[in-house]
Amino acid sequence: MKALVFHAPRDVRCETVPDPAPLEAGDVVCEIECTAICGSDLHVWRGNETGLDPGTVLGHEFVGRVVAVGAGVERFAPGDRVVAPFTTSCGVCAPCREGLSSRCERGRLFGWVEGGEGLEGVQAEFARVPLADTTLVAVPDGLSPEEALLAGDVLSTGYFCARSARIEEGAKVCVLGCGPVGLMAIASARELGAEEVLAVDSVPERLELARRFGGRPIPLDRGTGEAVRSHTEGRGANAVLEVVGSPSASRLALEVVRAGGTISAVGVHTEEHFAFSPGDAYDRNLTYVAGRSPARALAPRMLEWLVERRYPFGAVFSHRMDLEDGALAYELFDAKRDGCTKVLFTPSTPPRSPSHRVP
Ligand SMILES: NC(=O)c1ccc[n+]([C@@H]2O[C@H](COP(=O)([O-])OP(=O)(O)OC[C@H]3O[C@@H](n4cnc5c(N)ncnc54)[C@H](O)[C@@H]3O)[C@@H](O)[C@H]2O)c1
Ligand SMILES: [Zn+2]
Ligand SMILES: [Zn+2]
Numbered sequence: 001m002k003a004l005v006f007h008a009p010r011d012v013r014c015e016t017v018p019d020p021a022p023l024e025a026g027d028v029v030c031e032i033e034c035t036a037i038c039g040s041d042l043h044v045w046r047g048n049e050t051g052l053d054p055g056t057v058l059g060h061e062f063v064g065r066v067v068a069v070g071a072g073v074e075r076f077a078p079g080d081r082v083v084a085p086f087t088t089s090c091g092v093c094a095p096c097r098e099g100l101s102s103r104c105e106r107g108r109l110f111g112w113v114e115g116g117e118g119l120e121g122v123q124a125e126f127a128r129v130p131l132a133d134t135t136l137v138a139v140p141d142g143l144s145p146e147e148a149l150l151a152g153d154v155l156s157t158g159y160f161c162a163r164s165a166r167i168e169e170g171a172k173v174c175v176l177g178c179g180p181v182g183l184m185a186i187a188s189a190r191e192l193g194a195e196e197v198l199a200v201d202s203v204p205e206r207l208e209l210a211r212r213f214g215g216r217p218i219p220l221d222r223g224t225g226e227a228v229r230s231h232t233e234g235r236g237a238n239a240v241l242e243v244v245g246s247p248s249a250s251r252l253a254l255e256v257v258r259a260g261g262t263i264s265a266v267g268v269h270t271e272e273h274f275a276f277s278p279g280d281a282y283d284r285n286l287t288y289v290a291g292r293s294p295a296r297a298l299a300p301r302m303l304e305w306l307v308e309r310r311y312p313f314g315a316v317f318s319h320r321m322d323l324e325d326g327a328l329a330y331e332l333f334d335a336k337r338d339g340c341t342k343v344l345f346t347p348s349t350p351p352r353s354p355s356h357r358v359p
Contacts, residue, residue, distance in 0.1 A: 002347065003057040003124035004326040009047030012058060014324045020120065020128035025072030028132040030064030030082060033145040035123050036317075037333050037343045038086075038153055039179050040268055041111070043245065045330050048270045051114045059123030060086035060110035061153045063145040066136075067126070075133045081145070082136040083303070084129060085295035086110055086153045088119065091134030101296035106131065123326065125347045137299045143306055146344055147314055150184070151302035154342075155313070157266050157293035158184025158243070159302060162192050164289040165239035165264035169193035174228050174237035174256050175215060178206040180316045180342045181266060182243035186215040187311045189241065198228055198237065200252070205318075205339050212312050220252075228256040235259075242267050250275035254284065262287040319343045 005015045020029050038061055043049035066080045076082065089096050089104035096104050108130065111121025120128065129135055139148040158181050167173055173194040175185050178201035189197045190213075199215030201207050207217035218227045229236060236258035242249050245267025253263045254276045263286065281288065306313055318341040321329045332340040 001125035002323050004059065004121075004323060006044065006052055006056045006058050007054050010045060012045065012327050012330050014326045017057060017124070020126050022068055022070035023128065024130060025070045026131050026133060027070040028066050028073055028076055028129050028136070029068040030062070030084075030127050030129060031067045032062050032064045032122060032125055032127060032345075032347045033081070033349075034149055034344050034346050035059055035062040036146075036149060036345070037123070037329060039181060039245075041330070042334055043268055043270060045334060049268070053113045053116065053118075056111065056113040056118075057121040057124050058111045059121035060084075061149055062122040062127060063139060063149045063152070064127065069132070073132050076136060076138075081139040081148075083139050083148045083152045083299065084110070084122070084127075084136055085156065085299055087292070087295070088129065088131045088135040089296045090131050096134070096297075099294055099297045101294040102292040103294075123323065123345060125323070135296060137296070137303065140303055140307060143303065144314070146317055147306050148303065149344075150313055150316070151295075151299045151306060153293070153295055154180045154316070155184045155302045155306065156295035156298040157181050158186075159188040159191075159298060160293035160295075161185045161241045161243060161264050161266040162188035162239075164291075165189075165241060165262045167192040167194050167239050170195045171238040172196045172198070172232045173239045173241060174198040174200065174218075175210075175241045175243060176200050176249050176252055177243035177267065178203070178210040178215070179243065182206075182241070183209055183213045183316055184313075185241045185243050185266075186210055186213040187313075189239075190214040191305075194239075196231060198231055200224055200228075203336050206336075206341060209315060209341065212315065214311070224252065225255045232258065237261060239264060245269050247271055247275035254280055254286070257284060257286065260285045262289065265290040266293060316342045317344045321345055323347055
């Protein structure tokens with residue numbers, strides 16, 4: 001099959017690799033209908049996140065059809081359309097039972113093989129899914145594959161970020177980063193009762209999308225802190241949703257959160273230390289929450305929400321490309337070139353032109 005294979009930072013190639021087959025009784029193999037690039041893939045692509053073995057198939061977001069099932073699989077059969085959260089989970093360990101499927105004791109992240117151990121990714125024509133009964137979720141009728149794909153990571157993660165911030169009715173919320181996850185966090189903050197959602201980014205088309213998702217666009221520049229204060233009676237936001245994953249975003253979060261407020265960070269951080277000190281946190285009476293979204297636990301609710309179509313969820317996909325153009329796709333998404341907000345690959349129905357925008 002064709003797959004996007006990691007070789008080194010900024011070196012991703014579309015190659016032919018062996019087709020996956022069920023290895024354990026609980027495995028299924030899916031034919032990928034659509035798969036996308038996540039901001040998390042960029043940390044690896046840029047070389048900020050290290051440890052991934054060269055030769056690993058990248059990617060952790062997909063919707064597909066089940067084509068083969070292991071002997072122990074009970075809930076899925078060939079032909080079923082399913083969405084995968086970005087990690088596998090067993091459904092029965094303590095973290096799973098507590099709703100923290102992302103910290104399942106047996107869970108693995110798609111697209112992460114380190115020292116020969118781990119799970120191959122899904123930017124490919126087929127993917128193997130271990131623990132399939134408790135990992136996969138059936139796609140409801142009436143949702144397109146790409147809409148359903150959002151439940152497996154970016155929507156669940158945006159919602160998790162907002163929920164972790166314990167937003168109360170009437171709260172003033174500031175979202176840092178209007179990439180796909182940030183956009184979902186804006187909609188989620190609105191759903192949870194935020195009166196005002198200030199949406200910060202430097203990319204004009206992302207700020208425009210932020211407006212469509214219910215945010216008030218605030219450009220990222222030297223005046224950002226002042227702009228946030230001017231919309232929050234000079235106090236800063238009750239909750240800051242940090243959806244970037246960089247020291248400068250952490251510092252900005254501290255600058256724009258009010259005393260007694262919360263910073264909820266889903267941005268993946270690869271630096272060794274916090275960008276602010278324990279004293280800074282003390283002086284702000286700060287609550288800081290972070291972590292990997294329990295996408296499996298949240299996905300059923302996210303799918304119901306997607307079906308309602310109250311937000312322009314599908315608008316996050318700017319590019320639909322062939323796996324063969326994967327190297328270019330990573331470059332476009334990283335540089336935010338050509339209006340790129342999110343790339344979708346559709347391996348089982350490849351587009352004919354090398355690269356084109358979604359109409
Ligand atoms: N915690 C989880 O479970 C989880 C899941 C998915 C993604 N993520 C992480 O969420 C983050 C966002 O993902 P994405 O797919 O939206 O990525 P993305 O790279 O498309 O979006 C990041 C956005 O932040 C903006 N930005 C950069 N610096 C900024 C700053 N200082 N202030 C405000 N905005 C700034 C960029 O212009 C960009 O639009 C990434 O770090 C990703 O790894 C975490
Ligand atoms: Zn992701
Ligand atoms: Zn578990």
